Amino acid sequence: MNSKHFVYFALAIFGLACNDNESPCEDGTIYTMFFHDLNSDTPVVGAEVWLMKDSGTGYSVLQQLTTDENGQVSWECDLGAENIDACKDGYYDECGSGTPISSGNLADYFYEMQPRAWLKVYVNDLEPYEPEIHVRVYSTRGNTSGAIEVTSHGYYSLIPVTGNSTEPLIVRKYLNTAEAPISREDIQWVVPAGDTSVFTYNY
DSSP states (O other): OOHHHHHHHHHHHHHHHHOOTTSOOOTTOEEEEEEEETTSSOBOTTOEEEEEEEOSSSEEEEEEEEOOTTSEEEEEGGGOOOEEEEEOTTBOOOTTSOOBTTOGGGGGGEEEEOBEEEEEEEEEOOSSOOTTEEEEEEOSSOBSSSOSEEETTEEEEEEEEETTOOOOEEEEEEETTOSSOSEEEEEOOOOOTTOEEEEEEEO
16 A cells, blocks of 8 residues: 555545544544545545535535545534535536435545546448447447437447446447347446547447
């Protein structure tokens, strides 16, 4: 474990120990959350962070903070925050969506932000041609339901993806207009954050 990881780990453990919602707040109790780029070790600097509480008719914002050079924010236990969100240009994350602080997605008080990226998808039907087969490519952020340009034996489309994500692309084949796919293929394709990558699928 390098020194930077040790500092993050130690602070996260400290924050975790202080974040015992079952115990009353003690004077000086501080909560700490670290915001990192998904699947990287890069702190997200300058992200806007909202600390909120469910008022029964929606979320009320208790405090707004900005992550520092370590991608970190801290707040007092007495604030009574129950939800936390972050937002910054270039990321899909939205302020105000109301992520519970106790969520399992925020393990050890690390919040992974999901950077925007794009994928230009080329789908090509090679000889022998199968005009009755339709291929669609999916990511967790979109799919190729709308073609930008149709060629004689294929098309290309631009779809949003999460940058740095190792989640696979899903390629489904359909027979004509059938609702259910006749096959599925998972393909690993990592797109750098903020970039546009090109993916070609031949069948």
